[in-house]
Amino acid sequence: MDKDLLKDTDPLPDRVGHVGGIESLTLDGRRHYYGFDYASDLVLSPMIEDPHVMADFASRHMRQSTGSHEAAHWAELVAAAVDGSALTDDDTTREFDSEALRAGLPEPGSHLLYLLGAATGWEDWSEEAPPEVRQAYRRLGFDEDDDEFLDHCLEAVHDHGAKARPDEWVVIRHHLTTAVHRLPGNWKLLFAPLAEGVTRIG
Structure with a gap:
């Protein structure tokens, strides 16, 4: 640390x-x-x-x-x-371990993802997405107003794996790594291991 x-x-x-x-x-x-x-x-x-x-x-x-x-x-x-x-209401959701964050993806709808949004100010990373990510958004048919798109992608990858769901994985990787890059102050202490894990999986 x-x-x-x-x-x-x-x-x-x-x-x-x-x-x-x-x-x-x-x-x-x-x-x-x-x-x-x-x-x-x-x-x-x-x-x-x-x-x-x-x-x-x-x-x-x-x-x-x-x-x-x-x-x-x-x-x-x-x-x-x-x-x-x-x-x-669940105190266990306020307990984080760097190695565990590196080892896997966050759960859909988790407190961890909520904190990531709250720390970054709920910015929309899709607006600055590179072409391959925009293409994945289009193929997945995400509506621009759908604020649960990341949960949908995480559910699919959790259930089927990144290789079986390449479009969902492209969206997850872009969203999480871009958000972590934009974190203010020392909030990177919490989320940098998450980005490392995403890079390793990919």
Whole structure:
């Protein structure tokens, strides 16, 4: 794990001053905290390991519906983020292992994919897809408004394998590797192993 990335507490571009709360996850057994805008489904901060640093970050760069608050207020929310989440009822979905991420594809509709979208701001990677990916989209008949196309592709590849579903695999590989490349701050710590796994499978 890159120690320099772990120390990254710079605000994420265009995500300062949002109303939000605190979430947490564990990566390779180490807990990380992050700010989250629930109204926009948007990650608001880098992943921060030190709870005191997280509280200080939130006091300087985040708000709640009642306005700005001191670090002591945020420290209570940081502590609560250890025991529960407003994003998922299943605590096991907040636990990640780099080797496991390298070993396989994410499950369709998983919390991991949700976090990938929330961290990248739900950008549409199909708009910048190379010709072979656009051709795969067309052959698969995906509607531009279908926001579950990646889940459809993952289901097909999980069930039949990448070789049996080459178009779905092209879409998966493009979406995941492009999204990981565009991640802000140190969110690459969580998702870079996923991109490595996709490259290895392909």
